[in-house]
Amino acid sequence: MTEVTMTVNGRKVRRDVPDETLLSEFLRESLRLTGTHVGCDTTQCGACVVHVNGAAVKSCSALAVALDGAEVTTIEGLAPNGELHPMQKAFNDNHGLQCGFCTPGMIMTSVDMVEKAKAAGKTLTEAEIRHGLEGNICRCTGYHNIVKAVAQAAQEM
Numbered sequence: 069m070t071e072v073t074m075t076v077n078g079r080k081v082r083r084d085v086p087d088e089t090l091l092s093e094f095l096r097e098s099l100r101l102t103g104t105h106v107g108c109d110t111t112q113c114g115a116c117v118v119h120v121n122g123a124a125v126k127s128c129s130a131l132a133v134a135l136d137g138a139e140v141t142t143i144e145g146l147a148p149n150g151e152l153h154p155m156q157k158a159f160n161d162n163h164g165l166q167c168g169f170c171t172p173g174m175i176m177t178s179v180d181m182v183e184k185a186k187a188a189g190k191t192l193t194e195a196e197i198r199h200g201l202e203g204n205i206c207r208c209t210g211y212h213n214i215v216k217a218v219a220q221a222a223q224e225m
């Protein structure tokens with residue numbers, strides 16, 4: 069067991085975990101933050117994406133012990149006061165989800181994509197949004213409304 073300390077959604081947490089614990093397991097099982105979903109555990113689906121030190125990361129691909137001291141934001145941290153983040157609102161407005169399994173990862177990936185584009189002074193094209201979502205799989209929506217949602221949020225963020 070190794071002691072891991074992180075700041076998760078603005079709150080400092082400390083837990084003893086086995087060395088092989090994935091960040092996704094740490095979030096879901098140690099912290100009970102079950103908004104981060106696990107669809108494959110093999111870095112394919114993107115359902116587990118969270119932000120680590122400000123960048124989107126597939127949490128099934130990272131060991132918790134390697135992230136000692138990191139700042140992590142999960143889907144729960146996007147709406148800390150119950151008011152939807154513009155990306156969450158845009159997914160709702162555009163029917164960018166059906167079963168919702170992929171949605172936390174889609175949203176965390178999309179927020180990172182839009183923030184990076186804004187920092188670079190760029191307006192995302194539809195092709196760039198689709199490219200940015202290549203690591204996120206949705207079995208329900210056909211992606212069109214997800215792309216529309218990201219484009220709307222990019223205007224509002």
Ligand code: FES
Nearest residue numbers: 107109113114128
């Ligand atoms: S659970 Fe992490 S990419 Fe699928």
Ligand code: FES
Nearest residue numbers: 166170206207208
């Ligand atoms: S909404 Fe069902 S997997 Fe995307």
